[in-house]
Amino acid sequence: MNKLLAEEIYYDMVLGRQFELAAKEHYMAGDIAGFLHLDIGQEGFSVAAMKAFEKGDVFTTYREHVMAIARGMEPKAVMAELFGKEEGVSRGRGGSMHLFEPALFFYGGDAIVGGQIPNAVGCAYARKFQGSEDGVMVVFGDGATNGGAFFESLNIASAQKLPLLFVCENNRYAIGTEITRVAPFERQAKKAEPYMVTMEVDGMDAVTVYEAVREAQTLIQQGHGPIFLEAMTCRYEGHSMSDPDIYRSKEELNICKGKDAIEQMEARLRSKYGLGDEAISVMRERAEAAVDDAVAFAASAQEPAVETLADNVFVERRG
Amino acid sequence: MNKLLAEEIYYDMVLGRQFELAAKEHYMAGDIAGFLHLDIGQEGFSVAAMKAFEKGDVFTTYREHVMAIARGMEPKAVMAELFGKEEGVSRGRGGSMHLFEPALFFYGGDAIVGGQIPNAVGCAYARKFQGSEDGVMVVFGDGATNGGAFFESLNIASAQKLPLLFVCENNRYAIGTEITRVAPFERQAKKAEPYMVTMEVDGMDAVTVYEAVREAQTLIQQGHGPIFLEAMTCRYEGHSMSDPDIYRSKEELNICKGKDAIEQMEARLRSKYGLGDEAISVMRERAEAAVDDAVAFAASAQEPAVETLADNVFVERRG
Amino acid sequence: MLYREALNRAIDEVMAIDETVVVLGEDVGRYGGSYRVTEGLVAKYGEARLIDTPIAELSIVGNAIGMAMAGLRPVAEIMTANFALLAFDQIINHMPKYRYMSAGKITLPMVVRFPQGVSRQLAAQHSESYEQMLCAVPGLRVLAAGDVNYAYHALKAAMLSDDPVVFIEHELLYTKKGEVDFDAEVDPFKARVVKAGDDITIVSYLKMVDDVMAAVPEIEKKLGKQCEVIDLCSLNPVDYDTLEASVKKTGSIVVVEEDHKTGGYGAQIVSWAAEKMFYSLDEPPLRIAGEDVPIPYNRTLELAAIPTPESIAARIVAWAEGNGA
């Protein structure tokens, strides 16, 4: 990884963290409502995966702000969406869980656990059919690996040798349920073994994630067929803003925080790429400024007009 | 296997074959309608599995006449059901695909591919909860192993260590679709490997099936948790009476027929248990007579009264 | 030509002109479809465009959605409506919502073909009708083909539309014969006046249109009145203009559907009439529908569970004569 890319990943991670902290603050202030799922702690995976899977289509879940921004969405447009504003990426219709930008080959944003996986399979079929080589990446949590949609997708992708990268972001919890209580083992890659090659990485280490995803995409581009990648991660916050998060111990959380992806990356920037305090500060300040801008933009953006309520139900209005 | 049991299995296989041939004839004569899925060719599995899983609960599919009879249902009551009569096991409401007898711990009879598997999982949970040891057997086809219900069930049964025997009757086709065209491999036991112990048997050999199911149930009774058993079988007829069956070659079918389970069992009765032509004929004639009786009974049984149309929608009528 | 041939022809024609059209479902390829609707197409267009899927309805619709996102125009076949329940998450949570939630950034030009209804003794798990559920979902168009000519034109229109369409077929109609006017311009969203008449408006769709038509001679003879029979064709949106004109003329409305009366789709039409046409109605509307029971296997019971030409005629005569419904 060259220095520029390392800096970029670091910057987007810091930006993501700052963005989430601001979102949290504005949720508590009442500017944002509904379900808000913060990605704090998981930025190492979210940013590196998006950077590594540069070309190709991406599908993900409701815990998506950091991925959306790393993919290229404007923090302003994302924050405005959280604020429910007309200038939001989904014009205030979707909210936190529904960010889409086909121009960036980013397809959300699904609030149904596992629901996006069959969509990603179909997209991968289409890309193969169209002769495009970059493939599709679908990201989901450990909780999604117990649902039928996930398994049907493994089977179809394998039978059809589709250019699809399955990525399980295993943070060990589905809301309050620890994965080992509802699945027979902790690592879900095992479920994919009958169907495809599997890879396991430390999701708290952005560089490892980046390299693994690059490697997987390269294989896919070479016609290898589907691959399953599992990244062990950890969310520092509750599942969503309404989760009291009393089912995990402080120690467990502290162990996670000790491997913080941003801190690891910062250390690497210093040691490997020779960045000093100032260079780091500049990046941090730039990220903070971007988030401040985003909040200011969102706060002053327009409310959608009530007359536009029925926009985009259909392409063609009728009846 | 002692002689008595071998004879019993042989008899039930012959009875099953005769029953199916009679059902086919009466379907063509218009006495039976709807979907009729014949088990001809698969009797080796159907009978032996039911005999082996003597105690415990059984769930199966729409291709179930032979299993139902081997389990202890009266051929008369089954045939009357196919004829849609009031004396049918489901009073003419269910037809071929919906035979139930909780007194025999036989729960159908599901016309939704894979739909019975989660029900069997729940039953297994209940039996464990109730402290009963015999476990549950759920039978399904190769086609069902591509659906979400199947996978969710593997996962749950494994996570909960349920006393459940999964049995895939792999006849290599789901209607006209060969299993290898929609799954990445031919043997579906592979899908269960991450979750539980798997066994593979020749489903055309009743003795092997019997022994495997007995072994599996014994393990389950000892608290082993779920087991997956795959039996390779072959249906000689089309998927149902409406299937022209033009997607398979004659050669393929002839290879199957060369391993006919009834013939194999008959040979064994002669060689291992010393039965002669007469003993065999007596059994065959007894089976034929039972089927003739069943048809005569069904033909002369009552049509359900129209006034009973709404019986059993609910336990308690209201509104 | 047969209804299934009309559907086949529609798919064939659109596939010929648009290479982004793909068909997916169980046995739609080599087998030609369990009702032979896609017969012969795999030979013409290959297995990459006629995709035999595993028995995984959630994926059939879910994959079709992803294909549409990527720029294809998929036609997904559900073998029988009951199995579509396994795909309801994709049909209801996804297919009609992506466009709205993304403020129009995602468009899903796709069709789900949906064979349904009480066929012949297929019993409770193979005999249902789900139009009442599908029409309750904003973002879905729901067409119901009760006629051969309409089947051809409407399926083509559905395949060419940029909105997601559920295209309902009735399993007993596949071998129905009819003429197709290939040059006609058919608006798939317009109701079809099957027979004009001045006295009684009878609204129906799918196979019940035929049963109503079979009942009409008896009704007209017994009552000495003329029936106007309307095939709704588009169940969502409904062509209320055509209904309004008819109700204004006849002062009455009867809705006939195969589905169970409680919860059945016909309530929508009667409720519209009560709200909007109250002062045009000379007598109470009448809903004729199936009984509130799962569909039994036995043929006598099965027929007792749904309207038949005889029961339709008897009910309408009794109602018109003021003997209640």
Added chain:
Amino acid sequence: MLYREALNRAIDEVMAIDETVVVLGEDVGRYGGSYRVTEGLVAKYGEARLIDTPIAELSIVGNAIGMAMAGLRPVAEIMTANFALLAFDQIINHMPKYRYMSAGKITLPMVVRFPQGVSRQLAAQHSESYEQMLCAVPGLRVLAAGDVNYAYHALKAAMLSDDPVVFIEHELLYTKKGEVDFDAEVDPFKARVVKAGDDITIVSYLKMVDDVMAAVPEIEKKLGKQCEVIDLCSLNPVDYDTLEASVKKTGSIVVVEEDHKTGGYGAQIVSWAAEKMFYSLDEPPLRIAGEDVPIPYNRTLELAAIPTPESIAARIVAWAEGNGA
């Protein structure tokens, strides 16, 4: 006590007297339920009776059915109605049909708890109402708890019933306060006259009952008429006797529901009134329902998509004054 506490108490009481009752669902055990309905129960009854399931709704309902077959009395919780679409095969193809198809040999004493409705800005995939679908299925009882006292009694009754029941809760009601009369005998299938009145019958259920009640003072003041407000409580079967008595008295009927107007459940009630109460109606019935759009995230749009006390009052006043609906 709070609505969620009333539900908790009902479950607790039945679990205490019947050891065959088990509760299953996502986070129902250690977490206490995402709306805290099962809080504290795992400590009392253990993890074998409060079963934390994976995110696999098809299995949650499918397993509950198998448990019921084996003699348990399961209460399955679906976290939010939208996710139940993944279980519709079990809810519709299995739960209501096993008994009928087996001619009564199989009985399924089970409850599916079903939190639904437009909450606060949860957007299109978390804000729906499916009573119109559930009530279209013969073999299911559908109860809708709009009231704390009813919630307690009806959930107990549902758990004690031998038929499968879908028990609908509204997500905004969990923190609603109310009195529970523990000694009362409540028939869960009887509608509740929330407020008597001679002039206008307003029928509603779930949260809309509260919104109607909030609108009533304004309506009565503006029109100088008395409203009779009825909470349906049981959506299938419907207590038509109570409705009939009210409509006969007032000569009118208004149905208010949160769901989309097209396909919404209220059409059933209006259609019943049109068919059966036509000669008692002095004016056209009125259906007030949500707009035909997926539910948007933005709060202003969200409120514009569903009835509110203000819009209910305005619509009813306009209608009564003959200014259309």
